[in-house]
Amino acid sequence: MGIFYSPLSLFWALMLAAPAALALLHALRSVRKAQLEQPTVFSAWCASIILLALIWRMRVPVLPDLHLHLSGVALFSLMFGRHLAICGISIAVVLYTFEYEGNWSNLGANILLLAVIPCWLSDLLLKKTQQYLPLHMFVYLFGNGFFGVLLVNASVGGSTMLLRSLLFPEATLPADAIAYMLLLVWGEAFLVGFLVTIFAVYRPAWLLTFDDNLYLRGK
Template identity: 35%
Template sequence: MNLPDNLLPSGWYWTGQGLYALILLWAILTAPWRKLRDASPLNVWLGACVLLMALWSVKTGIKPGLNFHLLGTTAMTLMFGPRLALIGLSIVLTAVTLAGMSGWQGYGWNGLIMGALPVAVSYGIYWLADRKLPNHLFVYIFLNAFFGGALAMAAAGLGGTLLLQLSGAYPPAYLYHDYLPYFILIAWSEAVTTGMAITLMAVYSPLWLSTFDDARYLRRK
């Protein structure tokens, strides 16, 4: 979404900043920092952040605040868990904002819609699948990665659309006709990209996935 400055009423910006600050503070205070104690996982986490910075820089848009780009939030969540993923995405958002591709006033809402919301959706799908479905590699990849990536992107699109509608930034008819439907297409791209990345990691570098246990998902019956 990449909200610019001065698109929403000032009160909306302050609300977004406050909500995201609380969520980010919770993530920082409760994150499993021990996972990044060694150089190898820390390098993977930082490398993922740099890769997403490049990914978020490749975007298109039709009007201010109506932008499209891949998120990578589901992959980050499956790799590092929700709290480290959210912190990493905040670093990505900070870099994108410093580069002038997003506004500082909209930092909170951008973080909520492109970070906290899709991370919550991604982890929620993983949590349900982990407890309700069999421990199978294809369940992990197709449900958590493919379906999770698509649903996380769709949730971000719907969240951004509702924000722009409720704040009065754009007419509802325009948003639901000329903006939201395109998230169906980009959700498919997000699903394919995430699914391919998670498949490669599950096969070649399972230690990169904190939510994946090869002894559990690949054990012989």
């Protein structure tokens, strides 16, 4: 849920692009090359970028530039960690903008909404659960794989609607848009929790935020 088709003013385009560019630059400098060199991880990362752009296209229009669709960013962040996720989701934003004729002036805003904010929030929730909750596999699966996903995806929808209301006050938001967004987020949380459980069992290499030494050893 981004702002792809309603052009932003030059002022807002620059104001939103600046923090997005700084966060992306920091993520690029912080990426550990060894993570992508693990078997199948790079392929999974590239495939996830393409899938994100396709998932965003399967949407239900609410307003000309407000669409409800699966987010996918919380799962991406759990799979690859904050830095790789910010880079990957940013590439997906560029691909979506290019493939579906989005407005390039909105690129910074969409990277901020879809990559930077959710990935930072997902990383924060992961660290807080590790700090305050027992280091157990089920805490990871339910705390991060379900409830964390619920909060992260809700933040994407909520921040997009809020920013859109501030930038385009003349476009009235439908009264039931938030309710439908939360229902979709709830359903996606179940789906992502299911996928995270499968990956933790059969493809743990794809979950870079899942550490066997923390969650399994000695349990």
